[in-house]
Amino acid sequence: MGYEQEAVDALFGCMRGNRSKMQSEMVRGAHGEPFVLHELLRRGTLTPSQMAASMGATSGRVSTVLAALEKKGLITRDVDPDDRRVVCVSLTDAGRERARADMAEMRDAMCWIFAQMGERRTREFVDLVEEFTTYMTICHPGKPRPTPEEVREAFAERRDARAGRV
Known part of the structure; x- marks a missing residue:
């Protein structure tokens, strides 16, 4: 099993089995x-x-x-x-x-x-969540995977949006 499948399994496990009260409230609230x-x-x-x-x-x-x-x-x-x-x-x-x-x-x-x-790990976490979310916005189950150009465009839009927030 590659690291990708291990990561998916760990993420699904966190989402399903180890849901905290805060996560439950956030999901219920959605x-x-x-x-x-x-x-x-x-x-x-x-x-x-x-x-x-x-x-x-x-x-x-x-x-x-x-x-x-x-x-x-x-x-x-x-x-x-x-x-x-x-x-x-x-x-x-x-x-x-x-x-x-x-x-x-x-x-x-x-x-x-x-x-x-801590600050370092929090900033890393936020950066990783933003990156993960960017990939999720362009990768859809049952459809062809995004091209390198689509990936570049998505991350360029992310950078532009981030620059607009700062």
Whole structure:
């Protein structure tokens, strides 16, 4: 077995069997209330179909999550005055506060982890995750592997995006 297969096996093992409480919350949140609150805080008012596209979820799943958030007073669903067929989903003040608190808690937990790892290892980790993610954006199961030119383009886009953030 080559190092590539060992790495895949180790990564799958981490993702499946050794899931921490924090990982479980992050995964659960990606399809539930925390994700919706964060997305509305980040992007502003959205329609349920926009939310479904962001979540990669069905309209039924989104409807269930929105109903729960509305019941808790964290969002409102209002009819668009310009097009009565469209529903607009917005955060309430309580929803904005909850989204910010959830994000701050996640950020604090991750900062603690990075402090345990140290600066050098944290920077290496972030660089490796960015590299891995770049490859994942261009390599799709069941399709031909990217050409060297596609790889160069993807990493050039990554560099340009990174330069824009700094």
